[in-house]
Amino acid sequence: MTIVRGEAAPPLPAGLDTFPRLLRHHAAVRGAKAAIREKEYGIWQTYTWADYYRTARAIACGLAELGFKRGDRLAIIGDNRPRLYMSIAACQMLGGIPVMLYQDAIAEEIAFVLQDAEIKVAIVEDQEQVDKLLETLASTPSLEKIVYDDPRGMLHYDQPQLMGLDELVAAGEIHDRNQPDFLNKEIEKGSTDDVSVMLYTSGTTGKPKGVCQTHRAFIFAANGGIHFDRLTDREEILSYLPMAWVGDHLFSYAQSLVAGFAINCPESSDTVMTDLREIGPTYYFAPPRIFEGLLTQVMIRMEDASAIKRKLFDYFMAVARRCGAEILEKRPVSLKDRLLYALGEVLIYGPLRNVLGMSRIRVAYTAGAAIGPDLFKFFRSIGINLKQLYGQTETCAYVCLQPDSEIKLDAVGRPAPGVEIKIAENGEIRVRGPMTLQSYYRRPDATAEAFDEEGFFMTGDAGYIGEDGQLRIIDRAKDVGKLNDGTLFAPNYIENKLKFFPQIKEAVAFGNERDYVAAFINIDLDAVGNWAERRGLAYSGYTDLAQKAEVYALIAECVAKVNADLETDPMMKGARIRRFLILHKELDADDGELTRTRKVRRRFIAEKYAPLVTALYSDVTEQYIETEVKFEDGRSGKIAATVRIADA
Amino acid sequence: MxxxxxxxxxxxxxxxxxxxxxxxxxxxxxxxxxxxxxxxxxxxxxxxxxxxxxxxxxxxxxxxxxxxxxxxxxxxxxxxxxxxxIARTFQNIALFKGMTVLDNIMTGRNLMMKRNFLWNALYWGPAQRDEIAHRKRVEEIIDFLEIQHIRKVPVGRLPYGLQKRVELARALAAExxxxxxxxxxxxxxxxxxxxxxxxxxxxxxxxxxxxxxxxxxxxxxxxxxxxxxxxxxxxxxxxxxxxxxxxxxxxxxxxxxxxx
The missing domain is CATH 3.40.50.300 (P-loop containing nucleotide triphosphate hydrolases)
Structure with missing residues (x-):
């Protein structure tokens, strides 16, 4: 087994080995510069580094008054809000461990984490989160205080556990003024090897586990990324992805604090597109589905544009496809194409980037799932430096990065600075470096199982390193199986190929120890709905649309293309999809079918829809099924439908 | 409480x-x-x-x-x-369909705008300060009713439920x-x-x-x-x-x- 090493890790900032010390440093050297902006009341409100530090201190002192001590866990739940980011720093100042939760998690998911991490104090965004915590109060006895940021609607709550963040900050300010030494000493006590944060895994296979990461790990990962892409303190990013997700913690918290650049919080989740345009970030991160959404919007709007505009767009997009990516990578391109591209830049690409809010982007990353070839090429060809990276919660999302000059669609890059990678005999990717987890919280068994004898973290992903030195991911090692005839079956690989079609939102492939491959498909209601409207096809909702013969024909075309594609792959040749069905309901995280990061829970789905799976492996052409669903307000109901099953 | x-x-x-x-x-x-x-x-x-x-x-x-x-x-x-x-909303929505949500809500402040049209035509000075104060109040209402994402959208393009909410916003703008x-x-x-x-x-x-x-x-x-x-x-x-x-x-x- 050969070990592949990234270049040498860049030196860490001297003396700044914990996040509170980094924050104190920025408040001293760039105190008047913007650290966090938030759009509120229609205007971008700015918090400087000095504000950031002062407020974090006040929250820390307020927490201390509540009896919050070194080693205690603080839950943070809500959208990306400045004071929630400040709360992370505040908690770390006291030597506590912040635990971010997904803001759209339902009460019982939240209860699990609160119990598992024995949360004492929770700082939450608003009434919605307070209601969820109050609901679980009986099962979470360790929870003593719930602090809310936004007082709206909270006037008539009189539970003794509740407290406004304003109140906490006010109390903390007085405390800090009277005894400033208290917090200074607490900050000094912090060690770089203390656990700085606990992030929960998404739990595709079982209950989520709390991943404990030290200051050292996240500062190392942040610092490596910053040097790799030559980021400065002048970057601007939009912080709009869930705070509980490792990516947001790395980009919006760790990297911002290491490099000293400003983060921007959108006004609400519905205004992200507008906010993106107003901010014009220089550094951007999004999972493939966001890029997909952007492209779909562009295409829908182009269909409604006038004929001249459409012609121009089509013509110059063809030019971009031919030479855009090459120009971005500074490779030789004919003079004619160069001139045409320059004209296209003025007429189409520039304005398009502007509409997307991507005019100023220097570096954009996508990760979390495979990205479709057309999608990837589209963004690169209009001059956006979109790259891929690879990592997971256990490695601070820092394993592989793509260098600007070596962009490949099917690879995720070389080992990042200071990271070592090897491929085990079973094909599993294993990584070593300061960014791997310290432990799973209170799970010594799981922690021990996660590392091999040489101290490499076992990612559970199968992959290989190509001749160009870049890592390629095949699938989750656990999911890879074999058909009865011995053909390799990699479900994720097939699902991703299906999901590259804009009409298909989710897919679940079956085939392990079966005679052939079959798939569940979720159509994309926006894309297929638009398609149906253009054809005058009437439908009442998702269930109705999904079962239309025309839609089945449309999806069958996609499946046929995937099959043709699989045929060309020597390893996957026999894994063509024989039968498929379109599910009568959308897979949903609230029903436990997806994780909060939208990964399919394969086994759970197979059990829940067992009759449908059986039907896929028989000759019936339709199957009746009843499914329980949870509504957004927590009630549950039943959906019954007869699902067609089609041969591909 | x-x-x-x-x-x-x-x-x-x-x-x-x-x-x-x-x-x-x-x-x-x-x-x-x-x-x-x-x-x-x-x-x-x-x-x-x-x-x-x-x-x-x-x-x-x-x-x-x-x-x-x-x-x-x-x-x-x-x-x-x-x-x-006394402010009100109507059974049949009575908004200016061609105007944006923001402008519609601003009309709710009309009664409180003290400057005459000459001042307003001049724009700078007291009229501008007034406008900023009124806008601030309107933004608070927009935030309260969670309609930030449609601030600049013409009312006529909105679904019915949202139009109703905009009407409520305009009534509230009159305090x-x-x-x-x-x-x-x-x-x-x-x-x-x-x-x-x-x-x-x-x-x-x-x-x-x-x-x-x-x-x-x-x-x-x-x-x-x-x-x-x-x-x-x-x-x-x-x-x-x-x-x-x-x-x-x-x-x-x-x-x-x-x-x-």
């Missing part, structure tokens, strides 16, 4: 209104207290909207007294009623002492209704705005009202707490039409 219901803010005494020979309202008396949510219910044609129109001065009753904030009111047009702090809502939930689906209910309750709780509303959805009325008036053929047939009204045999007979 409990919600405080104060003294009577609006007292209607023996109101009768007729159009020629048609008696729309006959001898109706009821009052509205500071800070409460007061509902008017009744079958179609019972006189609910007429009642609302009497309160904000569109119609002038032939008989009866209207005492608003301790002062008996004489004949008054809607403009003067608005100046006294009313008394807010009249004419079927704020008509034609909405369950989810939109729930949202609207929450906004009405929040407005009432957060800002202490007194609200009089007309509504057909009995579930909604019973859930959010402090007191309910029931009208039928222009007469008052019930008045009291939601529960009392719900169990009043005469109300059940006239309005709910159920056999008891």
């Amino acid at each position: 409990a919600r405080t219901i104060g003294d009577v803010i609006l007292d209607l005494q023996n109101i009768s209104l007729s159009f020629g020979g048609v008696k729309a309202l006959t001898n109706i008396s009821f009052n509205v207290r500071q800070g409460e949510i007061r509902s008017i219910i009744g079958p179609n044609g019972a006189g609910k909207s007429s009642m609302l129109n009497v309160i904000n001065g569109v119609y002038h009753p032939q008989e009866g007294r209207i005492i608003f904030m301790g002062k008996e009111r004489r004949k008054m047009n809607p403009h003067e009623a608005a100046a006294q702090g 009313p002492k008394l807010l009249l809502l004419d079927e704020p939930m008509a034609g909405m689906n369950v989810e939109e209704k729930q949202d609207m209910c929450r906004f009405i309750l929040d407005v009432n709780e957060q800002w202490g705005t007194t609200i009089v509303l007309i509504e057909h959805d009995m579930g909604v009325v019973m859930d959010i009202s402090d007191r309910v008036v029931v009208l039928d053929y222009g007469r008052k047939i019930g008045d009291g707490l939601p529960n009392e009204v719900k169990n009043d045999p005469e109300v059940i007979k006239a309005y709910l039409g159920a056999v008891y």
Whole structure:
């Protein structure tokens, strides 16, 4: 087994080995510069580094008054809000461990984490989160205080556990003024090897586990990324992805604090597109589905544009496809194409980037799932430096990065600075470096199982390193199986190929120890709905649309293309999809079918829809099924439908 | 902290209104207290909207007294009623369809804009400061009603449920002492209704705005009202707490039409 090493890790900032010390440093050297902006009341409100530090201190002192001590866990739940980011720093100042939760998690998911991490104090965004915590109060006895940021609607709550963040900050300010030494000493006590944060895994296979990461790990990962892409303190990013997700913690918290650049919080989740345009970030991160959404919007709007505009767009997009990516990578391109591209830049690409809010982007990353070839090429060809990276919660999302000059669609890059990678005999990717987890919280068994004898973290992903030195991911090692005839079956690989079609939102492939491959498909209601409207096809909702013969024909075309594609792959040749069905309901995280990061829970789905799976492996052409669903307000109901099953 | 219901803010005494020979309202008396949510219910044609129109001065009753904030009111047009702090929304949305959400809500501040059009034409100076202050207040309402994402969208392009919310926003922009809502939930689906209910309750709780509303959805009325008036053929047939009204045999007979 050969070990592949990234270049040498860049030196860490001297003396700044914990996040509170980094924050104190920025408040001293760039105190008047913007650290966090938030759009509120229609205007971008700015918090400087000095504000950031002062407020974090006040929250820390307020927490201390509540009896919050070194080693205690603080839950943070809500959208990306400045004071929630400040709360992370505040908690770390006291030597506590912040635990971010997904803001759209339902009460019982939240209860699990609160119990598992024995949360004492929770700082939450608003009434919605307070209601969820109050609901679980009986099962979470360790929870003593719930602090809310936004007082709206909270006037008539009189539970003794509740407290406004304003109140906490006010109390903390007085405390800090009277005894400033208290917090200074607490900050000094912090060690770089203390656990700085606990992030929960998404739990595709079982209950989520709390991943404990030290200051050292996240500062190392942040610092490596910053040097790799030559980021400065002048970057601007939009912080709009869930705070509980490792990516947001790395980009919006760790990297911002290491490099000293400003983060921007959108006004609400519905205004992200507008906010993106107003901010014009220089550094951007999004999972493939966001890029997909952007492209779909562009295409829908182009269909409604006038004929001249459409012609121009089509013509110059063809030019971009031919030479855009090459120009971005500074490779030789004919003079004619160069001139045409320059004209296209003025007429189409520039304005398009502007509409997307991507005019100023220097570096954009996508990760979390495979990205479709057309999608990837589209963004690169209009001059956006979109790259891929690879990592997971256990490695601070820092394993592989793509260098600007070596962009490949099917690879995720070389080992990042200071990271070592090897491929085990079973094909599993294993990584070593300061960014791997310290432990799973209170799970010594799981922690021990996660590392091999040489101290490499076992990612559970199968992959290989190509001749160009870049890592390629095949699938989750656990999911890879074999058909009865011995053909390799990699479900994720097939699902991703299906999901590259804009009409298909989710897919679940079956085939392990079966005679052939079959798939569940979720159509994309926006894309297929638009398609149906253009054809005058009437439908009442998702269930109705999904079962239309025309839609089945449309999806069958996609499946046929995937099959043709699989045929060309020597390893996957026999894994063509024989039968498929379109599910009568959308897979949903609230029903436990997806994780909060939208990964399919394969086994759970197979059990829940067992009759449908059986039907896929028989000759019936339709199957009746009843499914329980949870509504957004927590009630549950039943959906019954007869699902067609089609041969591909 | 409990919600405080104060003294009577609006007292209607023996109101009768007729159009020629048609008696729309006959001898109706009821009052509205500071800070409460007061509902008017009744079958179609019972006189609910007429009642609302009497309160904000569109119609002038032939008989009866209207005492608003301790002062008996004489004949008054809607403009003067608005100046006294009565704002309303309409059963059929009455917004400027071609204008953006923001501009529509800004029109709600019109009465409070003190500068004349010459100042406004000049733009700089006091008029600009005024505009900024008004805009700030409007932005607070936009934030409160969670319509940031449609701030710059022309109203005509919005779905019905959102238009209703914009109308509520415009009424709130006038900082009313008394807010009249004419079927704020008509034609909405369950989810939109729930949202609207929450906004009405929040407005009432957060800002202490007194609200009089007309509504057909009995579930909604019973859930959010402090007191309910029931009208039928222009007469008052019930008045009291939601529960009392719900169990009043005469109300059940006239309005709910159920056999008891």
